[in-house]
Amino acid sequence: MEEYLAELNDAQRAPVLQVDGPMIVIAGAGSGKTRVLTYRIAYLMHKGVDSFNILSLTFTNKAAREMKKRIADIVGSSEAKNLWMGTFHSIFAKILRFEADKLGYPSNFTIYDTQDSQRLIASIIKEMGLDKDIYKYKQVYSRISSYKNSLITVKAYFQNAELVEADAMAKRPRMGEIYQHYVDRCFKAGAMDFDDLLLKTNELLNRFPDVLAKYQNRFRYILVDEYQDTNHSQYLIVRALSDKFQNICVVGDDAQSIYAFRGANINNILNFQRDYDNVQQYRLEQNYRSTKNIVEAANSIIDKNKTKLDKVVWTANDDGPKIIVNRLLTDGDEGRYVASSIFENQMQHQLGNGQFAVLYRTNAQSRAIEDALRKRDIKYRIYGGLSFYQRKEIKDVLAYLRLVINPKDEEALKRVINYPARGIGATTVDKLIVAANHYDRSIFEVIENLDRINLKINSGTKTRLENFINMIKSFQITNETSDAFVLAEMVAKKTGLLQELKKDGTPEGIARIENIEELLNGIRDFVEGQKEVADVRGSLAEFLEDVALATDLDQDTGDDDRVALMTIHLAKGLEFPYVYIVGMEEDLFPSGMSMNTRSELEEERRLFYVALTRAEKQAYLTYTQSRYRWGKLVDAEPSRFIEEIDEKFLEYITPIESYRYKPLIDSDIFGEVDKSKLRLKKPVSGSPPLAHKPTEEQLRKLRKLRPTSSGTTDVSSNTNLFDQDLIPGTAVEHMRFGKGKIIKVEGVGQDKKAEIHFEKGGIKKLLLRFAKLKVL
Numbered sequence: 001m002e003e004y005l006a007e008l009n010d011a012q013r014a015p016v017l018q019v020d021g022p023m024i025v026i027a028g029a030g031s032g033k034t035r036v037l038t039y040r041i042a043y044l045m046h047k048g049v050d051s052f053n054i055l056s057l058t059f060t061n062k063a064a065r066e067m068k069k070r071i072a073d074i075v076g077s078s079e080a081k082n083l084w085m086g087t088f089h090s091i092f093a094k095i096l097r098f099e100a101d102k103l104g105y106p107s108n109f110t111i112y113d114t115q116d117s118q119r120l121i122a123s124i125i126k127e128m129g130l131d132k133d134i135y136k137y138k139q140v141y142s143r144i145s146s147y148k149n150s151l152i153t154v155k156a157y158f159q160n161a162e163l164v165e166a167d168a169m170a171k172r173p174r175m176g177e178i179y180q181h182y183v184d185r186c187f188k189a190g191a192m193d194f195d196d197l198l199l200k201t202n203e204l205l206n207r208f209p210d211v212l213a214k215y216q217n218r219f220r221y222i223l224v225d226e227y228q229d230t231n232h233s234q235y236l237i238v239r240a241l242s243d244k245f246q247n248i249c250v251v252g253d254d255a256q257s258i259y260a261f262r263g264a265n266i267n268n269i270l271n272f273q274r275d276y277d278n279v280q281q282y283r284l285e286q287n288y289r290s291t292k293n294i295v296e297a298a299n300s301i302i303d304k305n306k307t308k309l310d311k312v313v314w315t316a317n318d319d320g321p322k323i324i325v326n327r328l329l330t331d332g333d334e335g336r337y338v339a340s341s342i343f344e345n346q347m348q349h350q351l352g353n354g355q356f357a358v359l360y361r362t363n364a365q366s367r368a369i370e371d372a373l374r375k376r377d378i379k380y381r382i383y384g385g386l387s388f389y390q391r392k393e394i395k396d397v398l399a400y401l402r403l404v405i406n407p408k409d410e411e412a413l414k415r416v417i418n419y420p421a422r423g424i425g426a427t428t429v430d431k432l433i434v435a436a437n438h439y440d441r442s443i444f445e446v447i448e449n450l451d452r453i454n455l456k457i458n459s460g461t462k463t464r465l466e467n468f469i470n471m472i473k474s475f476q477i478t479n480e481t482s483d484a485f486v487l488a489e490m491v492a493k494k495t496g497l498l499q500e501l502k503k504d505g506t507p508e509g510i511a512r513i514e515n516i517e518e519l520l521n522g523i524r525d526f527v528e529g530q531k532e533v534a535d536v537r538g539s540l541a542e543f544l545e546d547v548a549l550a551t552d553l554d555q556d557t558g559d560d561d562r563v564a565l566m567t568i569h570l571a572k573g574l575e576f577p578y579v580y581i582v583g584m585e586e587d588l589f590p591s592g593m594s595m596n597t598r599s600e601l602e603e604e605r606r607l608f609y610v611a612l613t614r615a616e617k618q619a620y621l622t623y624t625q626s627r628y629r630w631g632k633l634v635d636a637e638p639s640r641f642i643e644e645i646d647e648k649f650l651e652y653i654t655p656i657e658s659y660r661y662k663p664l665i666d667s668d669i670f671g672e673v674d675k676s677k678l679r680l681k682k683p684v685s686g687s688p689p690l691a692h693k694p695t696e697e698q699l700r701k702l703r704k705l706r707p708t709s710s711g712t713t714d715v716s717s718n719t720n721l722f723d724q725d726l727i728p729g730t731a732v733e734h735m736r737f738g739k740g741k742i743i744k745v746e747g748v749g750q751d752k753k754a755e756i757h758f759e760k761g762g763i764k765k766l767l768l769r770f771a772k773l774k775v776l
């Protein structure tokens with residue numbers, strides 16, 4: 001047996017060794033589904049399957065990269081290079097580029113991100129003179145997105161009386177027209193939105209049997225991770241491509257299906273058997289990720305769902321500590337608790353930041369956590385907020401680059417035609433848009449032909465428009481001969497973008513310049529990387545595609561040691577030793593917007609299952625008594641999900657004693673805190689301790705103490721109980737380690753630490769409030 005196969009248990013090895021035929025692996029969290037896919041690919045290659053013939057679809061490109069790395073370890077990196085691995089969107093964007101002309105698209109089509117799509121929809125709504133309070137552009141966007149993911153084209157929409165009726169009932173009778181305009185405008189701009197990447201792939205495979213045959217022959221072996229979250233459009237692509245050879249392996253967990261709201265369809269799992277002949281079904285039951293406490297607590301939660309496939313998940317790992325539940329007064333307190341708990345764990349177990357994750361239901365919750373981490377000087381990284389590539393200054397530079405590649409790109413053009421300001425006003429742009437719609441041409445083409453059409457634009461403006469077009473054209477010429485980095489640098493300078501920001505001079509302006517520098521560095525790395533792979537000039541088009549499809553996780557280089565902050569949705573498939581799940585409150589988690597039906601509530605519960613099963617060693621659940629929501633302090637109630645966990649897996653802390661007025665702890669070294677003094681046990685009978693409503697006076701105090709984002713008040717470090725007069729050079733004695741000398745002191749208040757050189761024990765870093773040093 002090949003050595004690597006010994007790194008699998010028997011149940012995992014079975015689907016790896018079955019080379020041919022359709023198979024499905026349904027198994028709980030942490031049982032090695034992703035590992036099975038990885039090893040299966042390596043095994044296929046060992047069995048002589050050409051790496052060009054393998055297609056593997058993952059939830060993030062980062063997951064694909066990690067799998068590829070592991071496969072390269074096993075089979076060698078030159079072989080692994082040829083594997084097609086990535087998200088549905090990135091793989092099919094590549095295929096669409098090859099085949100674009102068949103669909104009437106240029107191969108240099110732009111990919112509109114959500115913001116581009118929403119801006120375009122907003123402007124269509126405005127141009128049609130519709131009421132923007134009834135036709136809310138974000139809602140319209142998500143309607144259109146769901147049509148596309150169900151393969152409902154504009155034509156199909158108008159033929160579907162039910163849909164038309166539903167929109168009319170919702171007082172949006174002109175939905176179909178907006179949809180039509182949106183599709184037309186994207187097409188004219190040579191742009192596809194995210195959903196198009198799937199929709200057009202389906203169109204391609206349906207309309208062109210020869211193209212379908214080509215890719216069926218190419219992708220003889222197809223593997224799909226997180227199959228439970230594929231939507232209808234993705235499902236059809238997989239089915240079409242695998243139809244000929246039927247070598248398809250999907251893995252998933254119905255208990256982790258969390259994207260129904262975006263059209264993911266759990267029936268894809270249930271129907272798999274029906275779609276293929278002789279499907280082999282495999283189950284994995286042993287969890288390798290988490291402690292017994294976590295695995296069993298997670299089982300006890302998912303057990304409450306009625307709609308589920310029966311599964312067993314067990315682990316041979318240690319019991320581990322119980323899940324800690326803590327009640328805090330407000331979200332600010334919650335942040336401080338999380339930060340101080342992370343800090344204590346780091347001190348006790350000598351851990352870096354990368355071992356910790358804080359998970360929340362909504363992005364808005366991150367702010368309080370961030371404030372607290374910043375105050376403690378704990379480095380963190382937020383995933384899924386405004387990603388780097390969505391920052392204004394970055395999008396500005398990218399818009400110029402997009403125009404160079406595809407001058408028809410309407411959203412890019414509108415973005416920069418007058419930024420930095422060059423005297424081309426909004427009225428002029430509106431006239432151009434009207435003309436472009438009228439002549440069915442792009443705005444760029446309209447400007448190129450200003451002499452031939454009758455537009456009321458004065459000669460000064462006309463010159464400015466022509467200058468703009470000429471500038472873009474000069475960039476195009478540079479792009480013919482130089483690499484993407486040279487061009488991007490030129491764009492930053494010649495367009496006046498950098499000067500504009502320099503003029504600004506504020507700290508924000510400087511930060512923006514730094515971001516642009518960072519972007520240029522990124523482009524340089526990309527170019528260098530491409531040159532290594534093949535002797536080519538790093539193409540700008542490819543860079544832009546990478547950027548458009550980068551999920552937020554993809555920017556994680558993995559080298560910096562930071563606490564990870566993200567929504568639970570993003571955490572799928574990941575694992576961390578310590579996980580804090582914050583905001584465990586009714587109306588927040590489960591979300592107030594997802595409690596109308598049992599199926600919505602069950603999806604929230606699956607989300608909780610996903611959250612808890614990310615933890616390897618220890619999980620924390622926190623909730624508050626009152627929380628600022630929509631700018632108001634509102635009462636909160638503990639989440640029903642806490643109550644649903646079998647009590648024997650939980651340990652409750654009383655919040656106030658736990659950090660706010662924490663007494664000196666009797667412990668000889670910080671590693672051995674007497675926990676009984678920190679935590680009060682939960683009362684034996686009854687449901688979880690119900691939050692005591694804070695008194696009016698407490699609330700007043702809290703509001704006063706509430707830290708602002710610039711962070712001024714910190715109630716957790718207002719104690720001087722732990723301050724000792726220690727400076728480097730002071731001779732001290734520790735009960736356990738004996739005599740030593742202080743080398744360095746850092747931190748303040750409760751966080752004050754000293755690096756001490758002990759005569760016998762060597763150098764140690766101790767938290768002073770636990771260390772109880774005697775000054776000699």
Ligand code: ATP
Nearest residue numbers: 007008009028029030031032033034035288289573
């Ligand atoms: P999820 O449902 O969260 O996506 P999963 O089923 O994909 O989880 P993996 O991520 O593949 O599970 O595995 C979970 C952890 O267990 C990983 O750290 C993996 O390396 C480890 N693991 C899986 N199988 C084994 C094994 N046979 N021996 C040792 N470690 C294993």
Ligand code: MG
Nearest residue numbers: 033034035573
């Ligand atoms: Mg996985």
